[in-house]
Amino acid sequence: MNELPPVAQGFLAYLELEKRYSQHTVQSYGLDLLQFFRYLSLQYGELPLDRLTHFHIQSWLALGLEPKHPSQNKKKQPGPVTPATIRRKISTLKSFFKYALRKGELAQSPMAKVVSPKMRGRLPVFVDEKAMRQVEENQSEGERLFGDDFDGATRRLIVELLYQSGIRQAELLGLTHRSMDLSNSQMKVLGKGNKERIIPLSRPLMAMIREYDERRRKEVGSAETGQLLVRANGKGITKAFVYRTVREALDRVTTISKRSPHVLRHTFATHLMNNGADINAVKELLGHASLASTQVYTHNTIEKLKKVHQQAHPKA
Structure with missing residues (x-):
């Protein structure tokens, strides 16, 4: 996670040490943020955190999450990005930008206009x-x-x-x-x-x-x-x-x-x-x-x- 900016690394440390999230959960947050910042770097270069808008977020959700085609030696084809995955990514960013606001890195969160996709309700499977x-x-x-x-x-x-x-x-x-x-x-x-x-x-x-x-x-x-x-x-x-x-x-x-x-x-x-x-x-x-x-x-x-x-x- 060393590729992440200092504020993102601080956020992950906050989740682990103060919120006491599990290692698995912290790692999931970290991978989401790593994917997000890599996309920003490739598409927009060196973009300061306080210049991010909801357009950058929506661009990542629309284009940066598209599954990549596997090499020919892989049998399993990548599936489509599900609403559940998108909702999880949005949740990660909302938590991160909320933390950045508290740390004074931002004047306002770029997540205000980002809407999560609706989920189809599924009843839990159970044994009679x-x-x-x-x-x-x-x-x-x-x-x-x-x-x-x-x-x-x-x-x-x-x-x-x-x-x-x-x-x-x-x-x-x-x-x-x-x-x-x-x-x-x-x-x-x-x-x-x-x-x-x-x-x-x-x-x-x-x-x-x-x-x-x-x-x-x-x-x-x-x-x-x-x-x-x-x-x-x-x-x-x-x-x-x-x-x-x-x-x-x-x-x-x-x-x-x-x-x-x-x-x-x-x-x-x-x-x-x-x-x-x-x-x-x-x-x-x-x-x-x-x-x-x-x-x-x-x-x-x-x-x-x-x-x-x-x-x-x-x-x-």
Whole structure:
């Protein structure tokens, strides 16, 4: 990121040190800014920051984001730039210019006349309750979903934790023994922006955690990591292991197109809303910064009501 101007480097340091954004998030901001300033340099030469206008921004969004044609030895053709990508780039620039304003580098932000493209609303994909009961019972069409060995126990607890708590995959990987407060039926999760939240645990899930921990001490002994969940060789679970575990389990019980760990988070929230949970409570459980992020799950509830109405009402 040394190619960036000092104010942009200061902005990234601000995100990392003061806002405490994750390394992945800071890197994403940095790559967006690097792409933007490289485009400006190629198209307009040495252009001072205070001379930037919304025309320069719109030029980059219209021309600078066009996918480049790959060389002949690459098989995959680049896809079109999506509205989601453009919205993310605009969000990066808005945050950057807001920072530059505070630092006195600008008199006004050039983003005032830049409009984000509208997004088509997409309902979250989730697993129905019947399929999740099969997962919980470890049984599908007369066959076990998870093996009896230690890795099988690890895989089963991974799926149960994701579904019963709604935590993100990164939050699952960050769980340690200190995260668990079984005496108070809860666990502490470190979410986005290093924000902590408390999530209640059901009695069956606590019993599963206790049983797993006891089995780990007997069969694995001293693990190489402080993670709650480990492999039979003592090493901690990885992102790839979690993804593969969820995908293989859901392959056995559902035909939905997506079978990722995040689908279990959607499933957790949707099942809560469908069974009458308060939306503000669901927001806190998920660790959402705003209610708008949680409201998408109300649409699934409404769609369910529409379906019931169409199937049951004589005038539907």
